[in-house]
Amino acid sequence: MSNIQTILVKSDDSEVVQAASQALSEVEGFRVIFCENDQCALRRLDEIDVNLILCDLSSSVSEKENALIRSRLAHASCARIIAFERDAMDEGLAMFERTASFMYLIKPFDAEQVRIVVKRALEHTELARRHRILSRELKLSLDDDIFERDPGGSVSGGISQFERMVYASPRMAELVAEAKIAARTNMPVLIQGATGTGKELLARAIHFNSPRMNSPMHSQNCGGLADDALHSELFGHVRGGFPGAIADRLGLFRAADGGTVFLDEVSEISPQFQVALLRFLQEGEVKPLGSDKVLHSDVRIISASNKSLEKLVEQGRFRRDLYYRLRGFLLEIPPLTDRPEDIPVLTQFFVEKYAGVVGRRVLGVTSDVLKQLENYPFPGNVRELETEVQRMVAVAEQGGYIALRHLSEKIRQAPAADKGGEAWFPQGATLKDKVENLEKTILARELSEHHWNQSRVAEKLGLSRVGLANKIKRYGLRRDAGHV
Numbered sequence: 001m002s003n004i005q006t007i008l009v010k011s012d013d014s015e016v017v018q019a020a021s022q023a024l025s026e027v028e029g030f031r032v033i034f035c036e037n038d039q040c041a042l043r044r045l046d047e048i049d050v051n052l053i054l055c056d057l058s059s060s061v062s063e064k065e066n067a068l069i070r071s072r073l074a075h076a077s078c079a080r081i082i083a084f085e086r087d088a089m090d091e092g093l094a095m096f097e098r099t100a101s102f103m104y105l106i107k108p109f110d111a112e113q114v115r116i117v118v119k120r121a122l123e124h125t126e127l128a129r130r131h132r133i134l135s136r137e138l139k140l141s142l143d144d145d146i147f148e149r150d151p152g153g154s155v156s157g158g159i160s161q162f163e164r165m166v167y168a169s170p171r172m173a174e175l176v177a178e179a180k181i182a183a184r185t186n187m188p189v190l191i192q193g194a195t196g197t198g199k200e201l202l203a204r205a206i207h208f209n210s211p212r213m214n215s216p217m218h219s220q221n222c223g224g225l226a227d228d229a230l231h232s233e234l235f236g237h238v239r240g241g242f243p244g245a246i247a248d249r250l251g252l253f254r255a256a257d258g259g260t261v262f263l264d265e266v267s268e269i270s271p272q273f274q275v276a277l278l279r280f281l282q283e284g285e286v287k288p289l290g291s292d293k294v295l296h297s298d299v300r301i302i303s304a305s306n307k308s309l310e311k312l313v314e315q316g317r318f319r320r321d322l323y324y325r326l327r328g329f330l331l332e333i334p335p336l337t338d339r340p341e342d343i344p345v346l347t348q349f350f351v352e353k354y355a356g357v358v359g360r361r362v363l364g365v366t367s368d369v370l371k372q373l374e375n376y377p378f379p380g381n382v383r384e385l386e387t388e389v390q391r392m393v394a395v396a397e398q399g400g401y402i403a404l405r406h407l408s409e410k411i412r413q414a415p416a417a418d419k420g421g422e423a424w425f426p427q428g429a430t431l432k433d434k435v436e437n438l439e440k441t442i443l444a445r446e447l448s449e450h451h452w453n454q455s456r457v458a459e460k461l462g463l464s465r466v467g468l469a470n471k472i473k474r475y476g477l478r479r480d481a482g483h484v
């Protein structure tokens with residue numbers, strides 16, 4: 001995130017333009033864009049991230065073309081200030097209310113007024129942002145059922161009823177048991193797993209089952225951020241600490257004091273930042289950017305990575321000492337294909353979740369659908385299953401089951417895997433038919449496994465070459481025929 005604040009000024013009044021350009025200089029960390037009319041302002045709003053918009057009253061344009069009204073709807077986090085003449089007080093105040101603007105300015109005004117109001121407005125937006133984060137955490141912390149093992153038929157009630165771990169496999173049961181132990185301690189936790197396996201969900205489960213559950217949990221994605229930006233997000237910065245720092249920023253380590261900080265994609269941090277993080281873990285010291293003051297914070301770190309940190313350590317790309325610090329507990333979430341028992345319960349859970357969201361009655365999925373889901377390898381893991389179910393719920397008929405035709409092409413066409421048991425039970429009416437079918441299946445599979453090297457297969461199955469050739473002929477087996 002950049003610390004430069006972008007201000008859009010929409011006015012054709014040269015005095016307004018002058019006051020704004022005097023007040024909002026680049027040295028103080030502002031980038032100002034001037035537009036003479038609403039049309040230009042709307043275009044710019046769509047093109048760039050604007051933090052604040054200062055607008056003259058636009059009496060002559062329609063509501064749809066009014067930049068201030070539109071910015072309220074389409075750019076909710078952008079602060080708004082409205083300017084008008086004393087003569088237009090009634091209309092101005094109505095628009096001020098209508099657009100939930102932060103303040104109004106009565107013309108003529110001077111640069112100092114603009115500077116003060118803009119600063120206050122930006123501080124206000126930052127506070128609102130923090131407040132949003134905190135109240136979200138608070139709401140979630142009321143739900144301590146996040147570790148629940150079985151959706152158990154009913155998924156109604158509770159505030160964040162869908163924020164919980166669903167599983168049926170022994171491997172997940174084991175992992176969750178370990179996570180519960182970790183939750184009760186104060187030790188750092190490192191969660192590893194492929195994309196979409198539920199690392200963030202598990203992190204939240206740990207926090208909300210820990211003694212810190214009534215303090216905030218804040219998350220930070222460490223991927224793709226420059227060191228300064230990451231530093232400022234985690235450790236904060238002081239006003240004037242560097243060009244562009246127009247207000248103090250409370251870093252997440254301080255904001256989460258007493259709680260938990262979740263560092264996502266922790267493998268991505270630079271060697272320099274690894275040092276800073278290590279120091280924090282060792283001393284609990286927080287030095288905001290641009291400040292000499294050393295503050296303290298007591299947070300528990302849960303980090304996540306979809307790469308093996310141990311491998312990165314071996315390759316010299318991640319500090320060993322930091323790795324040991326982060327890995328108080330190491331929890332590895334297996335990919336979904338390694339725990340097919342979870343697919344039915346997750347599917348049912350997501351059906352109820354999304355049917356509830358869109359207000360539809362969907363009874364569940366047919367057994368054919370379930371079989372296909374169990375066959376599909378799910379490279380995107382639980383997230384991919386969730387999106388698939390969400391889509392199917394949207395297209396399924398009201399009051400019916402989700403059937404094969406609702407599945408997406410790639411899943412419908414996933415080849416049936418060899419799952420043993422029923423799938424292996426040969427077809428056929430009589431015993432002779434069944435045995436022949438079984439023989440045919442075995443031959444087809446062995447041949448394909450050995451790339452139709454008939455001598456090898458004959459030897460392996462204890463047949464003569466001629467015997468094998470006869471059977472191939474009898475069953476009409478052909479290379480690339482896809483018998484298996």
Ligand SMILES: Nc1ncnc2c1ncn2[C@@H]1O[C@H](COP(=O)(O)OP(=O)(O)OP(=O)(O)O)[C@@H](O)[C@H]1O
Pocket residue numbers: 164165166167193194195196197198199200201202306346382383386
């Ligand atoms: N066991 C589970 N029970 C219920 N929902 C789950 C489970 N595992 C994952 N999910 C859901 O799957 C989605 C992806 O999970 P999450 O964001 O935690 O994955 P992630 O491992 O952090 O992925 P990424 O590496 O891509 O960031 C979320 O919507 C989450 O709620």
Ligand SMILES: [Mg+2]
Pocket residue numbers: 199200264
């Ligand atoms: Mg994640």
